[in-house]
Amino acid sequence: AQSVTQLDSHVSVSEGTPVLLRCNYSSSYSPSLFWYVQHPNKGLQLLLKYTSAATLVKGINGFEAEFKKSETSFHLTKPSAHMSDAAEYFCVVSRIGTYKYIFGTGTRLKVLA
Amino acid sequence: EAGVAQSPRYKIIEKRQSVAFWCNPISGHATLYWYQQILGQGPKLLIQFQNNGVVDDSQLPKDRFSAERLKGVDSTLKIQPAKLEDSAVYLCASSLDRADTQYFGPGTRLTVL
Numbered sequence: 629a630q631s632v633t634q635l636d637s638h639v640s641v642s643e644g645t646p647v648l649l650r651c652n653y654s655s656s657y658s659p660s661l662f663w664y665v666q667h668p669n670k671g672l673q674l675l676l677k678y679t680s681a682a683t684l685v686k687g688i689n690g691f692e693a694e695f696k697k698s699e700t701s702f703h704l705t706k707p708s709a710h711m712s713d714a715a716e717y718f719c720v721v722s723r724i725g726t727y728k729y730i731f732g733t734g735t736r737l738k739v740l741a
Numbered sequence: 742e743a744g745v746a747q748s749p750r751y752k753i754i755e756k757r758q759s760v761a762f763w764c765n766p767i768s769g770h771a772t773l774y775w776y777q778q779i780l781g782q783g784p785k786l787l788i789q790f791q792n793n794g795v796v797d798d799s800q801l802p803k804d805r806f807s808a809e810r811l812k813g814v815d816s817t818l819k820i821q822p823a824k825l826e827d828s829a830v831y832l833c834a835s836s837l838d839r840a841d842t843q844y845f846g847p848g849t850r851l852t853v854l
Contacts, residue, residue: 662842671745671832672784672845718783727840728797731783 630655632721634732642740647691647706649735651719654700660722661702662729663693667715675717678702689713714739743767745846747833753852759821762849766814766835772796774843775808775818776832784832790816791839823853 635650653659660679664672676687683695693704702719719732746765754760766773771792776784787806789797793813801808805824810816820827830850834843 664845669847669850671747671847672834674842674844677842726797728786728789729784729843731785733783734781 630659630721630723630730632661632719632730632732634717634719634735636735637733638736638738640738640740641709643711644708647704647709647713647737649704649717649719649737651702651704651732652700653702653719653721655721655724657724658697659724660727661693661695662720662722663687663691663702663704664718664720665715666718666734672718675704709737709739711739711741713737745833745835745844747831747846747849749849750847751850751852753854754823756825756853757822759819760823760851761817761819762831762833762851764816764818764833764846766816766833767844770835770837770844771813772836772839772841772843773810773816774834774836775816776834778830778832778848780829787818787831796839820851823851825853827851828853 631654633652662677663675666672676685678685678695686692691706716734721730748763773790775787778784787801788808790810793810808818830848832848833846836843
């Protein structure tokens with residue numbers, strides 16, 4: 629069965645410092661993986677997706693994620709945090725066959741001035 | 742390209758009342774999803790439509806929740822009667838087809854008093 633684990637429920641960084649949001653997945657097959665961001669009172673916005681092409685995936689707003697099969701990880705990074713990055717981030721794995729989304733529990737990112 | 746539209750954005754009702762939410766997916770998207778997101782949790786799939794047919798409603802509490810997509814475009818989700826534990830954000834998403842990336846609307850925040 630597929631699952632996804634977001635290792636941190638809360639992350640705080642200072643503006644201008646790097647961001648690392650951790651996600652581990654469990655899947656018997658090569659999965660499709662996504663990162664979505666949710667700003668307060670807004671819907672989910674797709675940041676980036678991995679679908680078995682390049683292992684380093686670049687997304688919007690300077691975010692990127694690296695698929696590491698050996699570590700079953702798909703961590704989200706950004707070199708320099710901006711105040712507008714403060715939001716909830718969800719790692720998602722798409723179930724093989726049904727394509728059903730399985731969401732992680734979310735990581736709330738706080739950016740300090 | 743217009744995104745997924747939802748209305749209303751906010752709704753407050755008393756328990757045992759009924760409520761309905763509306764969703765208009767991205768034009769041309771065959772697959773439509775309704776999710777329930779309880780505060781502090783990731784979204785949970787309630788029902789998935791492929792055109793006007795139901796693909797998955799295994800997590801829909803059918804004694805009180807119903808949904809339809811009669812013409813394969815717009816969809817409505819109804820709760821009757823509402824319970825306190827139904828307080829949540831209800832998200833609608835759509836995708837070109839089942840295996841494609843899902844795009845989310847802004848959600849409807851329901852408060853049941």
